[in-house]
Amino acid sequence: MVEPGRSSENWALGPVLAMEEPFPFVCVGCGDCCRQRRDLVLSGYDLYRIARRLRLSPRIVAHAFCKSYVAPQSCLPALRLTPDPKTGNCRFFEGNACAIHEARPLACALYPLGxxxxxxxAQTEYRAQLPLxxxxxxxxxxxxxxxxxxIPERAGIDARWAVVCTGISRQLQAIGGPDHPHFAAAVRRIERAxxxxxxxxxxxxxxxxQNTQVLMPLLARMLENNGC
Ligand code: SF4
Ligand code: SF4
Known part of the structure; x- marks a missing residue:
């Protein structure tokens, strides 16, 4: 689930919206969704797009602008954009605008949708954060x-990403997650792919x-000893 987030406010997700349903929303550019933003989890495609925009490698962007961690529920490696340490705002929020607007992460492009x-x-559902x-x-x-x-231009990639990540997550959970002796090595290899x-x-x-085709058999070999 890609969730929207105005972290300082109370909100709830509305019902699933159909494509032709009214969605009475236009962004007024207030910037509230970029302030005190600590929850921006990136997909690999998000990272790649930001890296391209900044003309830095994904590895450098991940190191310089993100926190790397293992998501407790999925057991997958994940990256979260770290906020500006002085303001607490998103570090790409400059002069009340997004400095990487055309390469902003999916969660930002969707906002206030989840x-x-x-x-x-691979069917996708959208819900709005209420109140709008x-x-x-x-x-x-x-x-x-x-x-x-x-969003439609990238929807196929986002759907495939979700399907592949769910498959890897199930594999990691099935072998016991962090209790498996090769879990840490597997996570590092997955993060690369x-x-x-x-x-x-x-x-x-x-x-x-290509990366996931190489990863899958490698992962299977790394994890075939379940260590139990
Ligand atoms: S999407 Fe963000 S910038 Fe636009 S109106 Fe909503 S909170 Fe303000
Ligand atoms: S990446 Fe851009 S749109 Fe997203 S929170 Fe940061 S400044 Fe706002």
Whole structure:
């Protein structure tokens, strides 16, 4: 689930929205969703896009701007953007605007929507964070908003990412997660395949496919001793 987040406010997710349903929202650029933002978890594609925008390798961006950790529920390696240590705001929030707007992470492009992807069917559902921020014009639909935010252009990659990550997560949980003797080594190898081993001169998706094709049998060999 990619959740929206105005961390300092109380909010709830609304019902699932259909594509042609009214979605009366336009961003007014107040910047509230970038202030005190500590919950921005990146996908590999998010990291790749930011790295391309900054002309730095994914490894350097991860090291300089992110906290790397193992997500307790999924057992997967994850990266979270670290906030500016002085202001607590997102470190790309400059002069009341996003300095990496065209490469902003999925969670930011969706905001104030959250997204969940079925790991089997890859079907995507959207829910709005309520109460809605911004302005409330008439006649806008969910489809209008997603298209304006360029979500359909990346939806296939995001869906595939969710499916692959769910598969790896199940594998890690099945072998006992951190209790497995090779868990730490496996996590490092997974982090490389999902986030770090990407050449910015080539497109993301073919590299993601190649990386995961190499990763799967390697992971199976690393984890075949369950250590129990
Ligand atoms: S990446 Fe950009 S849009 Fe997202 S929280 Fe940071 S400044 Fe805001
Ligand atoms: S998405 Fe909402 S909170 Fe964020 S800048 Fe736009 S209106 Fe403000």
């Amino acid at each position: 997204q969940s992807i079925d790991p089997v069917t 921020c911004g302005a409330c014009p008439e006649g806008r639909t969910l489809r209008d908003y997603l298209e304006d935010s360029a 999902l986030y770090l081993d990407y050449d910015l001169g080539d497109e993301f998706y073919p590299q993601f496919q």
